[in-house]
Amino acid sequence: MPGNFRISYRRSFMNSVSALGSRLLYQVNFTGFTLILIFNAIIQMRHAFFKRREIIKQMYVSGVKSMVVCGIVALLGGMIFSLQIGLQLKTYGQSDFVPTMIINVMNKELGALLTGIILTAFSGAAMAAEVGTMKVSEEIDALEMMSINPVRYLVMPRMAAMMLMMPALTIYTVILGVLGAAVICYFQLGMSMESYFRRIVESIWFKDMYVCMLKSLVFAVIISSISCANGLKAGNGALGVGHATRVSVVSSLLMILVSGYFITSLFYGGFL
Amino acid sequence: MIELVNVHKSFNDKKILDSVSIRIEKGETFVIIGQSGVGKTTILRHIAGFFDPDHGDVFIDSERMNGAGTGKKARLRERMGFLFQSGALINWLNVRENVALPLVEHKLGSISEINRIVDEKLELLQLLDSADKMPADISGGMKKRAGLARAIVRNPSIILYDEPTSGLDPVMSARINDMITRMKSELGVTSVVVTHDMVSAYNIADRIAMLYNGSIIECGTPEQIRGSSSPIVRQFIEGSLGGPIDV
Ligand SMILES: Nc1ncnc2c1ncn2[C@@H]1O[C@H](COP(=O)(O)OP(=O)(O)O)[C@@H](O)[C@H]1O
Ligand SMILES: [Mg+2]
Numbered sequence: 001m002p003g004n005f006r007i008s009y010r011r012s013f014m015n016s017v018s019a020l021g022s023r024l025l026y027q028v029n030f031t032g033f034t035l036i037l038i039f040n041a042i043i044q045m046r047h048a049f050f051k052r053r054e055i056i057k058q059m060y061v062s063g064v065k066s067m068v069v070c071g072i073v074a075l076l077g078g079m080i081f082s083l084q085i086g087l088q089l090k091t092y093g094q095s096d097f098v099p100t101m102i103i104n105v106m107n108k109e110l111g112a113l114l115t116g117i118i119l120t121a122f123s124g125a126a127m128a129a130e131v132g133t134m135k136v137s138e139e140i141d142a143l144e145m146m147s148i149n150p151v152r153y154l155v156m157p158r159m160a161a162m163m164l165m166m167p168a169l170t171i172y173t174v175i176l177g178v179l180g181a182a183v184i185c186y187f188q189l190g191m192s193m194e195s196y197f198r199r200i201v202e203s204i205w206f207k208d209m210y211v212c213m214l215k216s217l218v219f220a221v222i223i224s225s226i227s228c229a230n231g232l233k234a235g236n237g238a239l240g241v242g243h244a245t246r247v248s249v250v251s252s253l254l255m256i257l258v259s260g261y262f263i264t265s266l267f268y269g270g271f272l
Numbered sequence: 273m274i275e276l277v278n279v280h281k282s283f284n285d286k287k288i289l290d291s292v293s294i295r296i297e298k299g300e301t302f303v304i305i306g307q308s309g310v311g312k313t314t315i316l317r318h319i320a321g322f323f324d325p326d327h328g329d330v331f332i333d334s335e336r337m338n339g340a341g342t343g344k345k346a347r348l349r350e351r352m353g354f355l356f357q358s359g360a361l362i363n364w365l366n367v368r369e370n371v372a373l374p375l376v377e378h379k380l381g382s383i384s385e386i387n388r389i390v391d392e393k394l395e396l397l398q399l400l401d402s403a404d405k406m407p408a409d410i411s412g413g414m415k416k417r418a419g420l421a422r423a424i425v426r427n428p429s430i431i432l433y434d435e436p437t438s439g440l441d442p443v444m445s446a447r448i449n450d451m452i453t454r455m456k457s458e459l460g461v462t463s464v465v466v467t468h469d470m471v472s473a474y475n476i477a478d479r480i481a482m483l484y485n486g487s488i489i490e491c492g493t494p495e496q497i498r499g500s501s502s503p504i505v506r507q508f509i510e511g512s513l514g515g516p517i518d519v
Contacts, residue, residue: 134363141322142419146374147346147351154376171486 029094034229037155038221042158042230044149054157055164062123062158064164067172070118074173075116078102078180086189095189099199102181103174107208108268111174113260115166120252124227127158131231134242136235140232150232160226165218167213174212211267218263219256228254273298274319274430274462279328281314288314290486291328302457303462303510304475306483307517310473312466313357315483316432319464320354322346332430353423357434359415361407361422367414368394368403371421380426393421396451413440420448424455431455435463437472449475470509474498484517 048055082098091094131154136139143150178200185191230248234240274296283287293497296302309342317323318330324338331337332348340348359368368377371393373474375386394400397417404412410418416436423431433452437445449472467473473480474494481491482505490497490505500506507515 107450120509135364137358138356139362140358141317142354142356142362144376145320147376148377172482236315249392 014189015241029235030229033233034225037124037151037229037232038159038225040151041155041159041225043154046161047152047156047158051152051157051160056142058157058161059165062119062127062161063169064119066122066171069122070115070169070173071168071176073114074111074119074176075180077110078106078177079184079215081110082170082181082184083097083188085193086184090189091107094189095185096195096199097265098185098191099196100183100203102178103200103203104208106174106177107204109264111170111177111258112212112215112219113256114177115170115173115216116256116260117253119166120223120249120256123162124223124252125245126250127224127227128231128245129241130236131228132234132244133231135232135234136236136238154269155224155228155232158228159221162218162224163219166216168222169187170212170216187233207267215260215263218259222255222259223252273301273331273333274464275329276318277314277329277331279315279318281311281318281323281325286389286512287486289325292483292486292488293328294463294481294491295490296464298462299460300477300478300495301452301465302322303465303471303477303480304483305466305470307468307508310391310423310483311486312483313434316354316434316464316466317401319432321349322516326424335351336502339368343350351428352428352430352432353420353426353428355416355420355423355433356434357438358412359407360420361415363407366404366406367410367418367421368408368489370418371425372397373422374426388415389425393425396420398447413444417448419446420451427459428461430462430464433463433467435467435469436465437469438466446467447471448472468512471472484508 004093082102085101086098089097095178115237131140134154140150140154182193185196186193196207227248230244230251234244276292276293276294278290280287280291292315294315306312313368314323318325319332319337321330321337322342329336329338334350335344335348336346337345353407361367362373365373368390372386372390373383380386381389390414392398397420398420399414401419402414402418405414407415407418416439420433420436431452436452438447440448452463452465453476456463463476463478465473476502477494478495478498479492481488482497483489484504490500490502493501496506497509500509504516506512507517
């Protein structure tokens with residue numbers, strides 16, 4: 001019956017359009033929720049002193065615990081990167097440029113990016129899972145019942161801790177990346193340690209440093225707000241928590257890459 | 273006094289509450305019974321202001337809860353304690369810190385005052401021995417008692433209990449029942465208790481209401497409920513297999 005077919009075809013088309021529409025609405029809604037959360041958390045930072053113990057605890061949880069992973073990734077990243085460009089440049093007799101390239105790439109881009117990716121996987125995921133678990137076990141409701149603002153009690157300390165730890169971890173990542181590259185330059189490219197570090201110091205630019213710090217602060221806000229927002233919106237049961245964690249990791253990574261690109265193009269693309 | 277007027281609520285197009293009207297007097301212990309998933313917790317959440325009805329109104333002491341701003345909701349909630357079904361203890365604080373939480377966060381008193389109040393509530397619920405334990409290390413019944421201690425720490429005039437005796441042994445249930453009754457007689461607290469424990473319901477209730485298919489199908493004193501002629505109520509209170517309720 002062609003008539004029937006057409007009706008059901010149209011209906012399923014309308015259904016997918018409306019599913020798409022409600023998905024889009026949900027996304028817009030969620031983005032708004034996250035932006036308001038960022039705004040509120042920053043306002044709540046005026047209570048940071050009262051919450052200092054919680055902030056320090058979160059700094060330990062989100063920062064210190066990921067130092068080992070950050071260190072290994074940075075060290076190996078520096079080694080791999082310098083090996084690759086070192087071997088390329090050696091064929092042109094230009095391996096002297098390896099230290100300059102390493103410090104530039106680490107400072108301008110990789111330092112903050114690597115730290116951001118690791119903290120997303122490490123602390124962002126944990127944050128989303130923790131807040132999500134609190135949501136499904138009615139702990140967030142209990143806070144509201146006691147007139148304790150969950151943004152002040154949960155989100156602000158996590159965001160503040162991230163904003164304090166992320167720049168420190170980024171510097172740490174840059175330093176270890178440079179050390180990793182030093183090993184390669186010394187053993188594989190036959191460069192003396194002294195000339196390697198002299199070239200490193202000569203190639204550090206103030207602008208690179210503050211753009212790097214700016215990036216790490218932006219990443220800190222992105223990771224903590226997206227993770228907490230997903231946790232606060234977690235659906236029921238363990239399934240809801242798993243979903244919230246997964247979504248928060250994927251969207252944090254995406255937003256880190258997007259905002260990293262825009263900051264780079266803003267500062268180095270000829271705008272500023 | 274708590275009043276629900278023609279409250280309608282749907283989740284994802286599924287109607288959970290269909291024109292529910294309840295009036296709970298000051299100092300009364302009002303028990304809501306009904307099957308799991310029928311919407312009992314949803315009623316408590318309307319009273320506490322977590323949900324706003326799709327239609328209808330919720331009044332606490334003649335002040336409207338639904339649609340109220342954050343400040344007004346906070347002020348109304350100050351008069352209420354909510355015992356959540358699973359206790360809802362903050363998982364990184366021990367029992368004592370959980371009970372003290374509302375006092376500490378709102379800076380209500382010096383450390384020694386707070387300690388005194390917390391000790392008093394812990395003793396009332398026989399929790400002094402487990403005061404330093406973490407929520408993950410205590411049984412479900414203890415979590416519930418700790419949640420109750422936290423709910424009453426600011427001496428609320430209204431207490432909402434979500435299944436206070438489920439998962440407790442009979443002796444502890446009796447103790448909780450006794451506490452609910454004492455809060456009423458000694459402090460004039462208004463209680464709304466959600467339960468499917470009929471022993472507890474008969475024990476503590478001034479009035480019992482049965483929620484079925486989104487509506488209050490019967491509401492009366494324990495004697496009236498016991499003598500109800502409604503086949504649905506009869507099946508529920510007797511816990512029998514045959515009858516109008518789908519099982
Ligand atoms: N926030 C919510 N979102 C969607 N559905 C909900 C929500 N809260 C409750 N429900 C649904 O409403 C129904 C009643 O839930 P509830 O009030 O918890 O029942 P109970 O009587 O067991 O306490 C259930 O089917 C539940 O799935
Ligand atoms: Mg329930």
